[in-house]
Amino acid sequence: MCSIHHNSPCFTKRTGATKGVIITSCVCRTCNSKASCAWSLLSSSLLLAPMPFPLLLLGVHRPSQTSDIPGFYPLPPGGVGQITPSMGWFTHPLMLGSGVHTTGIPHPAIVPHSGKQEMEHYDRNMKPQPEPKREKEAKKPTIKKPLNAFMxxxxxxxxxxxxxxxxxxxxxxxxxxxxxxxxxxREEQAKYYELARxxxxxxxxxxxxxxxxxxxxKKKRRTREKQQDSTSGGKRSAFGTYKEKDAVPAQFLPMEVL
DNA sequence: GACCCTTTGAAGATT
DNA sequence: AATCTTCAAAGGGTC
Incomplete structure (x- = not known):
């Protein structure tokens, strides 16, 4: 967050690549100054704003009652234990998995450990899973990273x-x-930045x-070399730079990018 | 069946 | 502080 433009979401700007690795830096969208990336997790000004569509996207109702963080999931003094299904927390497909917070509250970020395959049961139209396997995996849940704006x-x-x-x-x-x-x-992107925040x-x-x-x-990666090879030729997209061999055929590209 | 590919962003790790 | 690395999602492809 830029110290001047508090409401200006920063974004990661690809500035180039060295040895096949893209260098990233964070700049203020308004004044283009380099800034810290923590554009205000703690920014109460945004928390006070009305809930934008993104939370509707998540299927999370905005509770009408006031709370310490208006417009956001209320956290009662005792924690999250009072969040109920009636509040819509469980209605989104993301919420339908087996992930359970230690409080007993299910959350999409919690999945049984062992890889992306386990994500299926909450994100792919609730594919039924064999019960024994689920129980087995549920022993060691993994809390996933929250999704960023682009995700x-x-x-x-x-x-x-x-x-x-x-x-x-x-x-x-x-x-x-x-x-x-x-x-x-920027306005359109801002909606996603705010949701991600x-x-x-x-x-x-x-x-x-x-x-x-x-x-x-937790994800085993194959030799890093291969990945670097793949990026050295075309790098990490750096605002439109793509490997030619992997480029999306023109007929598949939306008009706005042609 | 695990990982790759491909994207951007966030954040931890390293220099 | 700057740079580098990992992982979030997705699903066809590869090994």
């Missing part, structure tokens, strides 16, 4: 892009979504001791 955007727009382009491969879809993301106006805040409140580090190493 939320992807989640919302993926189906639309698939329908438009008849593509199914996620890598290609994501390239298109990346370009469309950059084509969004609230997601992070909720996550912090539900899992105060959680750290992104907790999930480090």
């Amino acid at each position: 939320l955007y992807m989640k919302e727009m993926r189906a639309k892009v698939i329908a438009e382009c008849t593509l199914k491969e996620s890598a290609a879809i994501n390239q298109i979504l990346g370009r469309r993301w950059h084509a969004l106006s 609230k997601e992070r805040q909720l996550h912090m409140q539900l899992y105060p001791g959680w750290s992104a580090r907790d999930n480090y190493g």
